[in-house]
Amino acid sequence: MTTLTPGYMSGFGNGFETEALPGALPVGRNSPQKCAYGLYAEQLSGSPFTAPRATNERSWLYRIRPTVAHWGRFRRADARAWRSAPCAEAELPPAPLRWDPIPFPEGAALSLIEGMHTITTAGDAATLSGIAAHVYLATRPMTDEYFYNADGEMLFVPQQGALRLLTEFGVIDATPGEIALIPRGVKFRAELPEGRARGYVCENYGGAFTLPERGPIGANCLANPRDFLTPVAAYEDREGPALLTVKWGGALWSAEIGHSPLDVVAWHGNYAPCKYDLRRFSPVGPILFDHADPSIFTVLTAPSETPGTANVDFVIFPERWMVAENTFRPPWYHMNCMSEFMGLIHGVYDAKTGGGFTPGGFSLHNTMLPHGPDADAFEAASNAELKPHKLEGTLAFMFETRFPQRVTAYAAGLPQLQADYPAYGLALRRHFRPDRP
Numbered sequence: 001m002t003t004l005t006p007g008y009m010s011g012f013g014n015g016f017e018t019e020a021l022p023g024a025l026p027v028g029r030n031s032p033q034k035c036a037y038g039l040y041a042e043q044l045s046g047s048p049f050t051a052p053r054a055t056n057e058r059s060w061l062y063r064i065r066p067t068v069a070h071w072g073r074f075r076r077a078d079a080r081a082w083r084s085a086p087c088a089e090a091e092l093p094p095a096p097l098r099w100d101p102i103p104f105p106e107g108a109a110l111s112l113i114e115g116m117h118t119i120t121t122a123g124d125a126a127t128l129s130g131i132a133a134h135v136y137l138a139t140r141p142m143t144d145e146y147f148y149n150a151d152g153e154m155l156f157v158p159q160q161g162a163l164r165l166l167t168e169f170g171v172i173d174a175t176p177g178e179i180a181l182i183p184r185g186v187k188f189r190a191e192l193p194e195g196r197a198r199g200y201v202c203e204n205y206g207g208a209f210t211l212p213e214r215g216p217i218g219a220n221c222l223a224n225p226r227d228f229l230t231p232v233a234a235y236e237d238r239e240g241p242a243l244l245t246v247k248w249g250g251a252l253w254s255a256e257i258g259h260s261p262l263d264v265v266a267w268h269g270n271y272a273p274c275k276y277d278l279r280r281f282s283p284v285g286p287i288l289f290d291h292a293d294p295s296i297f298t299v300l301t302a303p304s305e306t307p308g309t310a311n312v313d314f315v316i317f318p319e320r321w322m323v324a325e326n327t328f329r330p331p332w333y334h335m336n337c338m339s340e341f342m343g344l345i346h347g348v349y350d351a352k353t354g355g356g357f358t359p360g361g362f363s364l365h366n367t368m369l370p371h372g373p374d375a376d377a378f379e380a381a382s383n384a385e386l387k388p389h390k391l392e393g394t395l396a397f398m399f400e401t402r403f404p405q406r407v408t409a410y411a412a413g414l415p416q417l418q419a420d421y422p423a424y425g426l427a428l429r430r431h432f433r434p435d436r437p
């Protein structure tokens with residue numbers, strides 16, 4: 001029997017509770033002597049037991065079998081193009097890098113997991129710090145295949161085609177313009193409602209993504225907690241061939257388990273997958289002059305132990321009004337101690353109007369490497385009439401991490417790597433006129 005229909009509860013990191021069968025959740029306790037319906041109780045801990053309240057994450061799952069019974073003889077599986085940090089397989093020159101979109105492979109049927117192509121890695125998965133940035137190219141659904149990632153949580157950023165993520169906690173539908181967050185250790189499979197799907201993933205080895213502080217902005221704007229949607233409980237009661245693949249210690253392992261592990265009939269807690277529509281992000285920015293730091297557009301942040309120094313920030317560049325007076329409005333030229341992986345979901349990014357940064361493409365501006373607007377964007381923005389102007393139909397994003405990002409051999413060898421991008425800065429003309437203040 002399958003009762004897998006989508007439905008959502010609103011809020012970020014709430015203490016949710018949900019049951020697909022009435023009375024499946026124990027009342028007032030977590031671990032009764034016998035659970036209703038003959039279910040097993042299992043705790044999934046996303047933080048150490050003793051983490052402070054604000055960062056303490058765990059859920060209780062009431063399931064047909066505990067995870068230890070969804071087990072088998074694991075053998076190494078082919079990780080294909082999926083890599084984990086540290087991964088120094090390709091030489092990395094001190095240059096800005098940019099790629100055209102990677103097309104879907106012709107003739108190859110790839111599940112979401114098989115279609116994971118790592119572009120960069122940073123930090124060290126074994127020390128629970130750093131990230132990997134992937135592009136997924138998926139062309140077949142997972143029907144009796146399941147997956148969980150023990151190395152990190154996964155932030156999905158669909159760019160083309162929808163994803164239906166059938167998780168232990170319930171079903172998430174995510175389309176381009178939305179994101180989906182699957183915590184470390186949560187089992188799922190993915191269907192492709194449009195037959196194929198392309199997008200980006202931030203695999204976060206560090207502490208979990210959370211909402212950034214708003215400081216003087218106050219209680220509203222940016223990403224509001226009520227717009228995050230967590231699925232209601234939904235389960236598969238299916239015996240039969242089933243392959244569970246686990247990413248653990250930087251490698252993939254698979255076992256035949258003989259039944260669906262998406263067998264959670266009820267759950268409660270604050271450690272659960274969610275989705276968010278990026279169009280709900282309410283941007284706050286300079287309304288008189290100057291260009292603020294891009295941290296104002298942080299949707300989610302995964303902090304490190306050092307205050308203000310994120311393991312990774314997920315930042316977007318959404319539609320918005322540009323109103324600043326006497327201001328060079330696109331991003332300024334800069335060098336950053338953090339590294340910046342960028343992708344484009346749709347439209348044109350205001351720092352790169354000269355072509356070359358196209359939807360589905362991506363770029364890497366590594367730690368302490370200079371970058372900024374291309375020559376077209378500079379000339380246009382420094383001569384534009386500064387009326388209020390709306391940036392419309394655009395959505396770019398950035399995975400910004402404290403660690404340098406290494407490019408994989410796969411990404412370094414892609415024909416989509418733009419040979420001329422490292423020199424884009426040389427097209428910036430000299431304007432210096434000592435006689436003209």
Ligand SMILES: O=C(O)Cc1cc(O)ccc1O
Nearest residue numbers: 293294330331332340351371
């Ligand atoms: O490099 C980029 O395009 C991202 C970026 C945007 C911005 O508005 C300010 C700084 C920054 O790094």
Ligand SMILES: [Fe+2]
Nearest residue numbers: 336340365371
């Ligand atoms: Fe930048």
